[in-house]
Amino acid sequence: MQSRPRLDIEATTATGFPTTPPRVIGFWGGLSANVLNMIGIGPFITIPLALTALAGPQVLLGWVAGAFLCLCDGLVWAELGSAIPKSGGPYHYVREAYGRDSFGKLFGFLYLWQTLLAAPLSIGSASVGFAQYLAFLIPGMARWQQSAVAAALCLLNTALLYRRVGSVQKLSILITVLVLGACAWIVASGVLHFDTRLAGNFLNMENPDPHGFWLGLGAVALIAVYDYGGYNNVCMLGGEMKQPRRTIPLAVLCSIPLVAVLYLGLNITILGVLPWNVAAHSKAVVADFMQTIYGPAGSTTAVLVILVASWASALVVLLGYSRVPFAAARSGQFFAVFGRLHPRGAFPTVSLVFVGVTSAFACLLSLDDIIAVLILVQVMFQFIAQCFAVVLLRRRPDRDPDAFSMPLYPLPIVISVAGWLYIVATGQPKHVAAGALALLGGSVVFLIQAKRERAWPFRQP
Numbered sequence: 218m219q220s221r222p223r224l225d226i227e228a229t230t231a232t233g234f235p236t237t238p239p240r241v242i243g244f245w246g247g248l249s250a251n252v253l254n255m256i257g258i259g260p261f262i263t264i265p266l267a268l269t270a271l272a273g274p275q276v277l278l279g280w281v282a283g284a285f286l287c288l289c290d291g292l293v294w295a296e297l298g299s300a301i302p303k304s305g306g307p308y309h310y311v312r313e314a315y316g317r318d319s320f321g322k323l324f325g326f327l328y329l330w331q332t333l334l335a336a337p338l339s340i341g342s343a344s345v346g347f348a349q350y351l352a353f354l355i356p357g358m359a360r361w362q363q364s365a366v367a368a369a370l371c372l373l374n375t376a377l378l379y380r381r382v383g384s385v386q387k388l389s390i391l392i393t394v395l396v397l398g399a400c401a402w403i404v405a406s407g408v409l410h411f412d413t414r415l416a417g418n419f420l421n422m423e424n425p426d427p428h429g430f431w432l433g434l435g436a437v438a439l440i441a442v443y444d445y446g447g448y449n450n451v452c453m454l455g456g457e458m459k460q461p462r463r464t465i466p467l468a469v470l471c472s473i474p475l476v477a478v479l480y481l482g483l484n485i486t487i488l489g490v491l492p493w494n495v496a497a498h499s500k501a502v503v504a505d506f507m508q509t510i511y512g513p514a515g516s517t518t519a520v521l522v523i524l525v526a527s528w529a530s531a532l533v534v535l536l537g538y539s540r541v542p543f544a545a546a547r548s549g550q551f552f553a554v555f556g557r558l559h560p561r562g563a564f565p566t567v568s569l570v571f572v573g574v575t576s577a578f579a580c581l582l583s584l585d586d587i588i589a590v591l592i593l594v595q596v597m598f599q600f601i602a603q604c605f606a607v608v609l610l611r612r613r614p615d616r617d618p619d620a621f622s623m624p625l626y627p628l629p630i631v632i633s634v635a636g637w638l639y640i641v642a643t644g645q646p647k648h649v650a651a652g653a654l655a656l657l658g659g660s661v662v663f664l665i666q667a668k669r670e671r672a673w674p675f676r677q678p
Contacts, residue, residue: 257530283441305544407486435643
C-alpha cells in the first residue's frame with residue numbers, strides 16, 4: 218500500500234530555492250490569524266449601524282443569527298480546508314470540486330475575480346476604521362486626511378509582511394493575546410458598571426412592524442457576518458500550515474465561539490452603560506462607552522486598543538488574501554509574474570505588493586458601502602458555491618479518509634445556503650446590483666479569455 222505524501226515538506230528547485238511556501242504555521246499561529254481578522258475594527262464601528270437597522274432587543278437576535286450562520290459556514294470551511302490544505306484555499310476548493318477542466322475553471326476564475334474586488338474592500342474597511350478612531354484622538358482630521366492615513370496603513374502593512382511568514386506568526390500571536398486581554402477588560406468594565414434601568418428601557422422598546430423586522434434582521438445579520446468574518450483566514454494559508462488536516466479545522470471552529478461570546482458581551486454591556494439612542498448615533502461607540510465609565514483616560518486607552526486591533530486585522534487579512542493571486546498564477550489562470558516567490562523568504566512577492574497597493578486605493582470609498590458590497594459579493598461569488606463543493610468532494614472516490622468531516626451533515630450546509638440567500642434577499646438593491654454586475658462582468662471576462670485560448674467551454678472535441 219502506497220503511503221500518503223507528507224504535507225510539511227518544503228519543495229525546492231535543484232539550485233536550492235523554494236518552489237512552495239514552507240509549512241511553518243502551527244495551531245496557535247492559525248488561531249491568531251483568524252482571531253485578529255475577526256476582531257479587527259468590526260464591532261467597534263458597526264454596533265451603531267446595527268442599532269439603526271433594527272431598533273429594540275430584536276437587534277440581539279441578528280447578532281445571534283449571524284453567529285449561528287457563521288458556525289455552520291465554519292464547518293464548511295473546516296472540511297474544505299482539511300481536505301485541500303493549499304495556500305489560496307477557496308480557489309483550489311471550487312476548482313477541485315467542480316472539475317479543473319470544466320466548471321471548476323469558471324468558478325476558480327470567478328473566485329479570483331471577486332478576490333481582486335473583495336480583498337481591497339476588506340483590508341480597506343479595517344484601515345478606514347483605524348483612521349476613524351484615530352480621529353477621536355486627533356480632533357479636526359478632515360475626510361481626506363483620514364483616507365490618507367488609511368492608505369498609508371495599507372502600504373505600511375505591505376512592507377511589514379515582506380518577510381518570512383514565521384516571523385509574522387510570532388508577531389500575530391503576541392498581538393492576539395494583547396487584544397483579547399484588552400477586549401475582555403472592556404467587557405468586564407461594562408459588566409461592573411451595568412445599569413439595569415438603561416438596559417430595561419432598551420428591552421421594553423416597542424417592536425417594529427413585521428415587514429421592517431425581517432428586513433432589519435437581514436441587515437443586522439449582514440453586519441454580524443462582517444464582524445464575525447475572518448474565521449476562514451487560516452484556510453487562505455493552508456499551504457503554510459503544519460499538520461493542516463487537524464490544525465485548520467481546530468483554528469476555524471475554536472475562533473468562532475471565542476469571538477462570538479466576546480461580541481455579544483460587548484453589545485449587551487454597551488446597552489447597559491449608554492442609552493441606546495446615544496450608542497446608535499455614536500461615531501466612536503466604544504470610546505464613548507469607556508469615557509462614560511472611566512472618563513477621558515478610559516476612552517483614550519480604549520481607542521489605543523482599537524487602533525492596535527484594527528491595524529493587526531488589516532495586517533493578517535492582507536497576509537491571507539495575498540496568497541490567492543499567487544495560487545491562481547501557479548495554476549495558469551492569472552499572470553505568471555504573480556506566482557513568484559521571494560528567493561530567500563519563500564513568500565509571494567508580486568501578489569503581496571499588488572493586493573497591498575490596491576487596498577490603499579479602496580480606502581477612498583465610504584465604510585457603509587464597503588461593508589455591504591464586500592459581504593454580498595462574497596456570498597454571490599463564493600460562499601454558496603463552497604457549500605455545494607463539500608457535497609461534490611464527498612462523492613469522490615479518492616477522498617482522504619483522514620480529512621475532517623462535519624457533524625450532522627448535510628444540515629450545516631442547508632442552514633448555510635438558506636442563510637446566505639436570506640442575506641442577499643434582504644440586501645439593499647444597489648448593493649445586490651453591484652454584486653450581480655460584478656458576477657456578470659467576471660463571467661464575460663472568463664468567456665472572452667476562454668474563447669481566445671480555445672479552452673473550455675470553447676475547446677473542440
